[in-house]
Amino acid sequence: MEFNSRIPIYLQVIDTIKKQLVTGKIPPGNKLPSTRELAVEYNINPNTAARIYKEMELMDICYTKRGLGTFATQSEERVGEMKKDITMEVISQFVNQMEELGYTSDDMVKEIRKRSKR
Amino acid sequence: MKYLQTENLTKKxxxxxxxxxxxxxLEKGKIYGLLGPNGSGKSTFMKMVAGLFHxxxxxxxxxxxxxxxxxxGEIAFMPTEAYFYNYMKVRTVGEFHEDFYEDFDTAKYEELIKDMNLDMNMKVSALSSGMAAKLKLAATMARDAKLFMLDEPLNGIDLIARDQIMSAIIKKASEDNIMLLSSHLIDVLENILDEVIFIKEGKIVLSGDAEEIREEKGKSIVDLYKEVFAS
Structure with missing residues (x-):
């Protein structure tokens, strides 16, 4: 994974894991890699990996079972919230840039229809 | 936990x-980057800590x-130079280290050799420079040292070997040991470092927690490195 040097690494990895949860790549309640495995997977510092799970726990994205490891949240509601958050983020970025270019919302919708195959 | 401390360490x-x-x-549980261009004193510093220079x-x-x-006995040092004899095989290199170091774990060595895509029966004389670098790393990492000092572990190594070496370092790092890595390839190393130490013309010009430095200065370690060493 290529990291953006302006955003802390732990936040970038959390975003990636969130996306994997939202898209179902990681099913709810699934066991997550150990911190060391996570560090190897993303080529990051093991202490950063530990911080990632700590922060994710605070955000209710995962939980730790003593001696068993870290698991993704079982709450589909929480996953739904995350999807909403990510969607809002993507849309507001897009809308901001399009408005800068002078698009109205109707024109934006037209452009989106042209581009999206679904 | 504080493990090693140097005070006014000087070598002329x-x-x-x-x-x-x-x-x-240097504190246990951390990965340090000793960063600076060639000739800045990285190897000399490591060799003093390893007891090779007075x-x-x-x-x-x-x-x-x-x-x-x-x-x-608790300090493992991997020099930049290849130090194996051409007549040796990968297996003999392991035996050689086992004789030398009490904390050398042969099973661990075999595992590392496998992870690095090397073979116990390969001859040292037939290894490419990248393979020789991986062998050197495996021989060092098979020890159970408290302080690992790796001098330019990424030099002359292709992208695949680089990943293998980075993985080996990450896997070995623990709460109970210290990794001190010297390099001028900051972009590759940056993400695995807890702390950075910039050394220029033998002096430390900047040191501290990598994430804090990034936040404080608003730039990556790579950019900061270019700034410090270009002038």
Whole structure:
């Protein structure tokens, strides 16, 4: 994974894991890699990996079972919230840039229809 | 936990000052990057800590005591030079290290050799420079040292081997040991470092927590490195 040097690494990895949860790549309640495995997977510092799970726990994205490891949240509601958050983020970025270019919302919708195959 | 501390550590070669009054504290559970261009004093510093060079002046303390034979047994140093004989096989290199170091774990060595896509029956003389670098790393990482000092572990290594070496370092790093990595390939190393130490003309010009430095200065370690060393 290529990291953006302006955003802390732990936040970038959390975003990636969130996306994997939202898209179902990681099913709810699934066991997550150990911190060391996570560090190897993303080529990051093991202490950063530990911080990632700590922060994710605070955000209710995962939980730790003593001696068993870290698991993704079982709450589909929480996953739904995350999807909403990510969607809002993507849309507001897009809308901001399009408005800068002078698009109205109707024109934006037209452009989106042209581009999206679904 | 504080493990190694140097006070005003200095090494002169004739009139050349290679390491100039270096104060460093290394704590267990952390990965340090000793970063600087060629000739900045990285290897000389490591060789003093490894006991291969005698400091001209200054002190080194390991857990509050002067560096001794005992503490040297806890310090693993991987030099930049290849130090194996051509007649050896990968297996013999392991046996050689087992004779030398009490904390050398042959099973661990075999595992590392496998992870690195090497073979116990390969001859040292037939290894490419990248393979030789991986062998050197495996031989060092098979020890159970408290302080691992790896001098330019990524030099002359292709992208695949680089990943293998990075993985081996990440897997070995623990709460109970210290990794001190020297390199001028900051972009590759940046993401695995807890702390950075910038060394320029033998002096430490900047050191601290990598994430804090990024936040404070608003730029990556790579960019900061370019800034510090370009001038």
């Amino acid at each position: 070669f004739g009139s050349t000052v290679a390491v100039d009054g270096v104060n460093v504290v 400091p001209t002046s200054g002190n080194m303390m390991v857990q509050g005591n002067k560096l001794s034979i005992l503490s040297k």
